Amino acid sequence: xxxxxxxxxxxxxxxxxxxxxxxxxxxxxxxxxxxxxxxxxxxxxxxxxxxxxxxxxxxxxxxxxxxxxxxxxxxxxxxxxxxxxxxxxxxxxxxxxxxxxxxxxxxxxxxxxxxxxxxxxxxxxxxxxxxxxxxxxxxxxxxxxxxxxxxxxxxxxxxxxxxxxxxxxxxxxxxxxxxxxxxxxxxxxxxxxx
Numbered sequence: 486x487x488x489x490x491x492x493x494x495x496x497x498x499x500x501x502x503x504x505x506x507x508x509x510x511x512x513x514x515x516x517x518x519x520x521x522x523x524x525x526x527x528x529x530x531x532x533x534x535x536x537x538x539x540x541x542x543x544x545x546x547x548x549x550x551x552x553x554x555x556x557x558x559x560x561x562x563x564x565x566x567x568x569x570x571x572x573x574x575x576x577x578x579x580x581x582x583x584x585x586x587x588x589x590x591x592x593x594x595x596x597x598x599x600x601x602x603x604x605x606x607x608x609x610x611x612x613x614x615x616x617x618x619x620x621x622x623x624x625x626x627x628x629x630x631x632x633x634x635x636x637x638x639x640x641x642x643x644x645x646x647x648x649x650x651x652x653x654x655x656x657x658x659x660x661x662x663x664x665x666x667x668x669x670x671x672x673x674x675x676x677x678x679x
Contacts, residue, residue, distance in 0.1 A: 487517040500530035502556040506650035557589025589643030596621040605635040
């Protein structure tokens with residue numbers, strides 16, 4: 486059985502934040518990428534793209550879950566996030582060894598659940614994170630970077646989907662030479678054949 490990479494989606498998710506990594510993940514034969522929503526219903530992205538999920542979040546096979554990727558969106562700035570099943574599970578999944586990757590507003594989810602109180606991380610801005618996640622106490626571990634990986638937690642600001650993709654592919658052990666070529670192509674528009 487293939488290991489599972491789950492992409493958590495919701496109405497208004499920032500589609501561009503996962504757009505670079507998804508085609509590369511689809512190339513990896515030993516992973517099965519699934520799209521999950523809280524209710525199992527289709528969702529519409531911020532850009533108007535409608536997605537029919539693979540599975541309802543509650544039915545996700547977490548025993549085979551390797552990575553949980555969460556894009557940004559206004560939902561994370563709302564008090565309603567505490568009512569979502571993912572809010573209850575994200576820290577527990579990370580404790581079980583699941584890689585958690587959050588970009589843009591999804592870093593608020595990670596901060597609210599305590600994950601960022603003990604890991605180096607980034608977000609859109611430190612003041613943004615503190616304002617949206619009142620229980621957050623990880624200010625000393627905040628880095629002003631595009632993307633930060635600390636152990637099995639990846640965080641990125643909302644304008645760094647290429648760096649976010651690179652760090653996800655790196656932690657999944659994609660060939661480093663290919664990954665460097667890929668990054669230069671998408672970040673700088675250059676390709677060096679070797």
